[in-house]
Amino acid sequence: xxxxxxxxxxxxxxxxxxxxxxxxxxxxxxxxxxxxxxxxxxxxxxxxxxxxxxxxxxxxxxxxxxxxxxxxxxxxxxxxxxxxxxxxxxxxxxxxxxxxxxxxxxxxxxxxxxxxxxxxxxxxxxxxxxxxxxxxxxxxxxxxxxxxxxxxxxxxxxxxxxxxxxxxxxxxxxxxxxxxxxxxxxxxxxxxxxxxxxxxxxxxxxxxxxxxxxxxxxxxxxxxxxxxxxxxxxxxxxxxxxxxxxxxxxxxxxxxxxxxxxxxxxxxxxxxxxxxxxxxxxxxxxxxxxxxxxxxxxxxxxxxxxxxxxxxxxxxxxxxxxxxxxxxxxxxxxxxxxxxxxxxxxxxxxxxxxxxxxxxxxxxxxxxxxxxxxxxxxxxxxxxxxxxxxxxxxxxxxxxxxxxxxxxxxxxxxxxxxxxxxxxxxxxxxxxxxxxxxxxxxxxxxxxxxxxxxxxxxxxxxxxxxxxxxxxxxxxxxxxxxxxxxxxxxxxxxxxxxxxxxxxxxxxxxxxxxxxxxxxxxxxxxxxxxxxxxxxxxxxxxxxxxxxxxxxxxxxxxxxxxxxxxxxxxxxxxxxxxxxxxxxxxxxxxxxxxxxxxxxxxxxxxxxxxxxxxxxxxxxxxxxxxxxxxxxxxxxxxxxxxxxxxxxxxxxxxxxxxxxxxxxxxxxxxxxxxxxxxxxxxxxxx
Numbered sequence: 001x002x003x004x005x006x007x008x009x010x011x012x013x014x015x016x017x018x019x020x021x022x023x024x025x026x027x028x029x030x031x032x033x034x035x036x037x038x039x040x041x042x043x044x045x046x047x048x049x050x051x052x053x054x055x056x057x058x059x060x061x062x063x064x065x066x067x068x069x070x071x072x073x074x075x076x077x078x079x080x081x082x083x084x085x086x087x088x089x090x091x092x093x094x095x096x097x098x099x100x101x102x103x104x105x106x107x108x109x110x111x112x113x114x115x116x117x118x119x120x121x122x123x124x125x126x127x128x129x130x131x132x133x134x135x136x137x138x139x140x141x142x143x144x145x146x147x148x149x150x151x152x153x154x155x156x157x158x159x160x161x162x163x164x165x166x167x168x169x170x171x172x173x174x175x176x177x178x179x180x181x182x183x184x185x186x187x188x189x190x191x192x193x194x195x196x197x198x199x200x201x202x203x204x205x206x207x208x209x210x211x212x213x214x215x216x217x218x219x220x221x222x223x224x225x226x227x228x229x230x231x232x233x234x235x236x237x238x239x240x241x242x243x244x245x246x247x248x249x250x251x252x253x254x255x256x257x258x259x260x261x262x263x264x265x266x267x268x269x270x271x272x273x274x275x276x277x278x279x280x281x282x283x284x285x286x287x288x289x290x291x292x293x294x295x296x297x298x299x300x301x302x303x304x305x306x307x308x309x310x311x312x313x314x315x316x317x318x319x320x321x322x323x324x325x326x327x328x329x330x331x332x333x334x335x336x337x338x339x340x341x342x343x344x345x346x347x348x349x350x351x352x353x354x355x356x357x358x359x360x361x362x363x364x365x366x367x368x369x370x371x372x373x374x375x376x377x378x379x380x381x382x383x384x385x386x387x388x389x390x391x392x393x394x395x396x397x398x399x400x401x402x403x404x405x406x407x408x409x410x411x412x413x414x415x416x417x418x419x420x421x422x423x424x425x426x427x428x429x430x431x432x433x434x435x436x437x438x439x440x441x442x443x444x445x446x447x448x449x450x451x452x453x454x455x456x457x458x459x460x461x462x463x464x465x466x467x468x469x470x471x472x473x474x475x476x477x478x479x480x481x482x483x484x485x486x487x488x489x490x491x492x493x494x495x496x497x498x499x500x501x502x503x504x505x506x507x508x509x510x511x512x513x514x515x516x517x518x519x520x521x522x523x524x525x526x527x528x529x530x531x532x533x534x535x536x537x538x539x540x541x542x543x544x545x546x547x548x549x550x551x552x553x554x555x556x557x558x559x560x561x562x563x564x565x566x567x568x569x570x571x572x573x574x575x576x577x578x579x580x581x582x583x584x585x586x587x588x589x590x591x592x593x594x595x596x597x598x599x600x601x602x603x604x605x606x607x608x609x610x611x612x613x614x615x616x617x618x619x620x621x622x623x624x625x626x627x628x629x630x631x632x633x634x635x636x637x638x639x640x641x642x643x644x645x646x647x648x649x650x651x652x653x654x655x656x657x658x659x660x661x662x663x664x665x666x667x668x669x670x671x672x673x674x675x676x677x678x679x680x681x682x683x684x685x686x
Contacts (some may be wrong), residue, residue: 045082082115579646587622
């Protein structure tokens with residue numbers, strides 16, 4: 001019955017796309033035939049896992065179907081090895097769609113199952129996938145650690161599937177490339193390509209031929225070393241190698257890198273052509289990261305070409321795709337907190353079970369002691385019987401007291417467990433509301449500059465119309481033509497006035513969204529601002545590096561160990577700190593772009609507790625703000641960089657929400673300094 005159901009599901013899932021171009025890879029057909037002929041449930045589970053792997057870069061729905069069927073069958077027959085492999089396949093989907101925490105949770109479950117069943121190949125594959133999650137965050141040190149663990153497992157227990165070994169070696173090269181250690185990157189990438197070219201069985205792996213991935217990374221290495229022509233050759237070879245494997249993801253990435261290379265060369269037509277091809281392939285999966293990257297590239301290209309309609313269309317696609325992504329750093333912290341809470345709950349449950357066992361043991365021992373004492377009382381004299389009764393009463397009182405204490409402890413533990421569950425639910429709800437506020441702030445952030453530009457150019461156009469009317473009066477035109485031109489210019493001026501009015505309306509809408517997003521709804525909690533400031537500085541820095549992978553800056557910390565915890569709304573203070581840190585980091589990034597000789601970008605964070613006030617100073621050595629810009633730095637809708645909106649939100653949170661102050665000052669050749677002062681009235685020790 002199980003075999004017939006799986007075969008029927010296989011036929012339904014593959015109906016309508018039997019050709020490789022419709023979703024299959026060359027390895028799919030042989031695995032389907034083997035699954036139809038399999039008679040052992042454990043073999044079916046492993047074949048379902050391998051079938052799911054063949055669809056990882058072509059059809060996500062098919063990958064999910066086969067992996068889910070395999071997981072259900074493995075759990076039904078109690079096959080831990082097969083369940084671990086199927087869960088590892090399911091972890092691919094959230095990873096490709098940007099939900100890194102969900103992928104990490106599935107990978108951890110798969111890793112535990114693989115290790116408990118001594119499945120070295122499954123363990124190595126899962127470690128490789130966990131390294132890819134950290135690689136996506138540009139956190140290359142942890143990714144290298146996972147890759148080397150996977151490499152040692154593959155080498156210690158040689159496997160026939162060399163495709164995975166090549167993939168791990170390529171990942172090592174890509175990580176060293178991210179660390180700008182190009183010699184090490186070239187060593188591993190050339191080794192991976194040599195193994196790919198020599199292998200005779202790599203095309204039979206359920207993971208497919210790794211040639212498209214290896215060639216693409218070799219192209220990126222050529223770009224990093226300043227050889228764009230060689231990089232373009234590798235990208236073209238990668239795209240050609242991807243299509244026989246129906247590897248839409250690799251083809252999309254190759255076209256994306258070609259588009260970025262042509263844009264860097266100012267070959268706009270070629271860049272648009274390949275970006276559109278990459279976007280079309282990414283949308284068929286859907287490959288969310290590819291959709292965001294290519295929509296962003298096309299948006300920026302059409303903005304440079306002054307084609308607002310096309311730019312707006314791709315910007316909408318980019319925003320829709322971004323809505324489905326998560327902020328991996330924030331969610332990573334939430335997962336750590338949730339994991340710690342889960343551990344505490346498990347420990348409480350274990351302690352509760354231990355106390356119950358102790359209670360049962362105590363009652364049993366008491367009963368045995370009572371029976372023994374009764375026997376002695378029956379044998380002894382009356383005097384000894386009275387003494388035995390007294391001893392028995394004394395023991396009974398002790399046992400009763402112990403039982404009462406154990407019962408009280410059990411009730412206390414149950415109440416604590418209930419409170420923890422309620423607190424956990426409130427934490428999840430609070431974070432959801434915070435995410436909604438951040439989303440509205442992001443939308444307002446994107447609308448701000450277009451609204452300012454519309455109002456600015458509309459005002460300029462009104463002045464131009466007036467200048468044209470004055471110049472036309474100087475020309476010897478017939479009266480009827482001059483009246484017609486005046487009427488046209490008057491209509492145009494009225495249109496510009498309406499544009500300004502509608503721009504003001506849009507500005508008021510954005511202001512309302514911002515006011516909603518900055519409203520603090522969380523409770524005040526005792527907070528170590530030294531630690532919180534350092535964490536948010538590093539998170540903001542890593543977020544900027546995710547957008548600009550070659551950007552680096554020195555972070556200097558001078559934290560006062562005597563600083564006292566404050567009662568603050570953590571979510572709001574976090575937003576305020578992120579706004580200030582973003583402004584400082586963007587200032588040093590803008591100065592770094594000017595290619596000054598011997599310039600080292602630096603951001604210094606220092607705290608000081610004095611005169612019943614906690615002072616947080618953020619100093620950068622970036623571009624200096626002009627005096628007129630410094631006066632407007634905390635005002636909204638004044639144009640300028642994206643950091644201006646964050647500073648205005650930070651100022652409102654510090655001054656209105658917490659009764660503190662936020663000031664800024666610039667010094668010639670030394671950048672800008674932001675000073676946050678919070679009074680001791682909010683101290684947790686008050």
